[in-house]
Amino acid sequence: MNYRELGSSGLLVSPICLGTMTFGEPVGEADAIKLVHSAIDLGINFIDTANVYEGYKRYLGSPGGTAEELVGKALVRRRDQVVLATKVCAPVGPGPQDRGLSASHILRELDRSLQRLQTDYIDLYIIHWPDKHVPLETTMSAMDQAVRSGKVRYFGASNHNAAQLCEMLWISDQQGGPRVVSSQIPFSLLRREFHNDLPFCQRHSIGVTPYQPLQGGLLTGKYRRGQPLPDASRASEKPQWMWEMDDALFDRLEGIEALASEINVPPAQYALAWALTQTAMSSLVVGAKRIEQVQDAVASTEVEIPAAHFEKIDEIAPPPWQQPDPIRG
Ligand SMILES: NC(=O)c1ccc[n+]([C@@H]2O[C@H](COP(=O)([O-])OP(=O)(O)OC[C@H]3O[C@@H](n4cnc5c(N)ncnc54)[C@H](OP(=O)(O)O)[C@@H]3O)[C@@H](O)[C@H]2O)c1
Numbered sequence: 001m002n003y004r005e006l007g008s009s010g011l012l013v014s015p016i017c018l019g020t021m022t023f024g025e026p027v028g029e030a031d032a033i034k035l036v037h038s039a040i041d042l043g044i045n046f047i048d049t050a051n052v053y054e055g056y057k058r059y060l061g062s063p064g065g066t067a068e069e070l071v072g073k074a075l076v077r078r079r080d081q082v083v084l085a086t087k088v089c090a091p092v093g094p095g096p097q098d099r100g101l102s103a104s105h106i107l108r109e110l111d112r113s114l115q116r117l118q119t120d121y122i123d124l125y126i127i128h129w130p131d132k133h134v135p136l137e138t139t140m141s142a143m144d145q146a147v148r149s150g151k152v153r154y155f156g157a158s159n160h161n162a163a164q165l166c167e168m169l170w171i172s173d174q175q176g177g178p179r180v181v182s183s184q185i186p187f188s189l190l191r192r193e194f195h196n197d198l199p200f201c202q203r204h205s206i207g208v209t210p211y212q213p214l215q216g217g218l219l220t221g222k223y224r225r226g227q228p229l230p231d232a233s234r235a236s237e238k239p240q241w242m243w244e245m246d247d248a249l250f251d252r253l254e255g256i257e258a259l260a261s262e263i264n265v266p267p268a269q270y271a272l273a274w275a276l277t278q279t280a281m282s283s284l285v286v287g288a289k290r291i292e293q294v295q296d297a298v299a300s301t302e303v304e305i306p307a308a309h310f311e312k313i314d315e316i317a318p319p320p321w322q323q324p325d326p327i328r329g
Pocket of ligand 1: 022048158220286297
């Protein structure tokens with residue numbers, strides 16, 4: 001495994017990070033523990049969870065906690081082998097203090113996460129979403145307090161664009177607090193709206209750790225045009241979490257699958273290998289239900305995308321429009 005730098009943190013992380021959003025349901029306790037142990041045995045040293053994750057049972061405002069509890073159980077006696085990330089912001093109840101990025105909510109949720117994870121420190125504490133109701137200075141002071149208390153080593157952002165990350169860096173400089181070290185954004189061959197923010201992350205040593213790099217399984221080749229949905233797949237079990245599969249989507253999927261077959265690589269490995277070539281990528285946050293899926297993800301780190309494919313990929317799944325460079329063309 002070629003470990004990569006996680007932004008300016010000094011941490012080295014595996015290029016694949018195990019996502020745990022489905023821990024609880026459909027991934028029950030025994031399978032979750034096996035998945036975590038297998039991932040570690042395969043060289044993965046980075047695990048992503050959130051205070052709200054509880055698998056398919058999750059609804060807006062539900063208490064969450066299940067995924068963290070299962071990760072905590074899996075990491076008994078293995079805690080030091082992983083860089084453990086969890087998140088805060090999303091609603092965990094109906095009350096006004098049950099959500100968001102106030103110091104009260106952050107510090108209360110941090111203690112609850114530590115308890116569920118059976119640890120006394122979080123390596124990477126992630127702001128799950130921006131909260132426009134709380135001044136960023138307040139949130140950053142809470143992160144500073146969390147780091148100074150020893151309960152958190154580094155903090156990261158998720159679902160923030162470059163302008164929001166820039167404001168964080170600016171406030172860190174002003175307040176003298178810790179800097180944001182990572183950015184977790186939605187990013188895959190099919191979803192590139194944050195593509196133009198990647199050079200900003202590179203310039204400011206913010207490690208990008210994209211989520212859903214397989215677009216929830218769409219990029220694995222298991223969904224076929226005109227065919228019934230495969231059993232025990234996310235689309236058959238939790239369609240609300242999946243995109244609508246129309247002809248335009250299948251046109252793109254089939255184009256990508258044809259490129260993958262040119263180099264005899266399964267589509268999932270191809271999609272992940274492509275993502276790993278993108279600017280500022282530290283580690284891809286991949287979800288898995290079975291050990292073979294983790295193995296597939298790890299195998300993608302050995303796949304090389306031929307240079308001639310990148311332009312073809314951009315034709316099939318275009319990046320966002322970029323201002324032409326008037327000097328260099
Ligand atoms: N920060 C945020 O706002 C945010 C939001 C969403 C997710 N996340 C994080 O990102 C992680 C990944 O998200 P995700 O699970 O939705 O997306 P994903 O990694 O794109 O998709 C994972 C799903 O694809 C299927 N799959 C994976 N490998 C496969 C393979 N080799 N062959 C066939 N199917 C395969 C599995 O589902 P089935 O087998 O059930 O089909 C698996 O659960 C989450 O666990 C979470 O940690 C963060």
